[in-house]
Amino acid sequence: MITARLLPPVLVVGALFSAAAADSWKAPEPASPDDLRLAGTWAAAQARSADRMAAAPLDKPEFILADVSLKQHRKFVEYSGDISGRWIGAAAFLAPLYPKPFAAFPAILAEIPTYQKRDGHFGADQQLPKIDRTRDMPILWGNGRLLIGLVEVYQRTGDQKALETAKRLGDYFIATDPVYNKAENLRSVGGTYADGFVTCYFSCIEGLVALGRVTKDKRYLDQGKRIAELALTVDNFDGLHSHGRLCAVRGFADLYAATGQRRWRQAAERDWRTFMERYRLPTGGVKEVLSAKCERDEGCAVCD
Template sequence: MNRRSFLGTLAAIPLTPSLAFADKHPPASTATPESDRFHLTLNRVLHGSNPAYTPDFLLEDIHATPGRRFTEFSGDVSGRWVGALASASSEYGTPFPILDEVVHRVIAAQHPDGYFGSAFHYDQPTDRDLALLWGNGRLLVGLMEYHSLTKDPATLASARKLGDFLVRIGPEFNSKKMADDFGAAHFASSYICWTQQTEGLAALYAVTHDDRYKDLCAAISERIERRPSDHVHGYLCSLRGTVDLYQATHDSTHLRRAEDGWLSVMNSGDVLVTGGVPEAWSPKRLRTEGCAECDWLRLNLSLWRATANPKYLDTAEHILFNEFSMNQFSTGDFGHATLDESGIPQIVSVRAWWCCTLHGLRAFPDVHRTAFRSTGQSLFYDLPVDSTFTQAGLHVEAKSSLAQDGTIQLKVKQSPAGQRLTVRQPAWAETIHLDRNGHPVPGLTVSNLTPNDTITITYAMEKKQTPSPGNKGQLFTYGPWLLGAPSAVNPGYFNELHPRNTLLPATLQTASEPAQNLFAVPVAAAQSAYIPAEFPEQPSQVQLRAVAEQTSMLPTPWQIAFQVKKTS
């Protein structure tokens, strides 16, 4: 059964809530890391509970129904839900009939002025009006993603009405006064509620070629500013929209602005050791947010596609294998982790169903479509994850067992004559070895692909030790995975003075009992002797696991940066 058939089966069968948990997932014969993570969150969104995303539930933020949390962000939940499922359907080829019902009910609730939700105050905007703009911005993106899938004229007409509303209020909202009035202290209803409109406006322009949307999008992009303590998610959405505007116009001004924003983030001191970013820029760097992690991942993927600069793909890869995976709950939700004073995640504990879960689902199609790229007769396999590439008589499927044995298999189903395949060597791989149908291939390129070829990629990886930022301890990695000590595996390690325990790196070795669960990374599991701070005369053992394994656990404390005994 191929992935599209499997997804179609999964979407069609009502699953029990218990199947949302990693230890009760479909059989291992279908298990591959990224596709299983996608299935986990897709199942949560389609069939999960607490809460269930029913059509009536989704429409509550369109009607601003009082009672449930955050309905003042009109269109936020519904827009994300529509966009995530529409993008998944487009990328994986699986229909979700419930999408049509929800979208038609949404656009029926649009105000004559073009916006959605409660009344909008044109003269004296308040935080509730900025919240409405935030939700409407997420809804505009969702409507455009649905239109991209269906080409439904009614949906495009609704999106245009919303775009016209934004054009109408543009002169007032795209002003320094408005930016100053809604500073970072307003946080979720700060000025980022306006600047994030770049994403929907860029999509509108790409389809309609209406210069009003392009001009407003460009003007908003000029106002994007990374302000201390402001909302990271909104800032990164704004930058992603700027990259989209570049893709629609090929005006390098927009690409330079997005790249400058990327550099500002990288130099901010707020990029976490897991590759992610916090919910708020310093000095209010208190926790992570799944939405921001997804935005940071997707921004790097879009910049890679726009520039082919490997630094963006390297960054995206680090986020994907660590922060993005660590942020995913066993229920399929995404959410928040608390950070210590040096910005290291401690425990992932809040399922943010109102935004992060849906934004997490939306990230998977971008990952899937970035794994392969093609130029002429050259196919490139860039991102070591499960994926399928189909284009112009070429069909190749990638299935990863990287976490189990360090290999990935590419199966060629169809191929035109003269097709080449080149495999990227990531920075974390010491070497890469290719086999074609059991025979070694020199280098990283396979020439003249033929149907039924099986290309096996073996990544040689090593455990490494590096200082954490600010010399707050040592980090341990294996290949792309960051390692840490989870309390769920090491209950005796964690006590009041556990940050002062001292690892003995010279004793670091492969774990004698590697992890055994769906999202385990047994190839990276390690153990080390350590000296307990509370009773140093009794050395003990601690297991280190890939932080990505958090998905298979209930929320548990982690230690990621360690004190180590220096060797002479």
């Protein structure tokens, strides 16, 4: 599946970009997917991707929902929202064009909120403020994918329940800031692979920025900024999970689009240059892990 993302225009405003200019920034409106129709081989690829979204095991709603319902044992089920969040995000864009593969979309979307915990998160019960990396990092990752998926659903369908669920999840990220958003977690929680702190926590930025954009609630945008500030302190990518870091880079770009603050654009460009200069494969993609020892790529990172 090809996902089109709007990039902000480059504005030449002189050598200095003042705080006043940032305050008066008019965030660009994302183009509607309805304004774009693929043709030829691109359209054929999109149709095959839509069909794949309804092929086994994704033809079973209980499989898609397992990472939030916790009713089915499958690999990576602890990443609560990883599949369900990405599936509903894809469905929001593709279901109008390909209704048959996404016939279960309304039922799946209606069931997701029933698994939301009292504090707003999805997945296993937590014992915060004590962080258990093997439990809590997968929750952060999956909840980040679910947050952006819920916002995408609201943007495309206007579904108020999806927005309400997203806001409760956004409130969870705000409430847990004193627990997670600490530099010491880079060391004490640690990890660079799928359940690493730098992989899972920073991937939440883009969902918070998107939620702030659609709600006009500054709290969500500010929380995205706070997490991004910590993400900026990581400048050595050796050994990182590439998909996780690229999600953070999208968050930087989204912050620039939302605020006009050049530091976020510069952060995205810095990271992008690092990927292009140090980690890009001859095929144009990147490895799953940014390491010479890693011998595989990953579809998620290639799409990023």
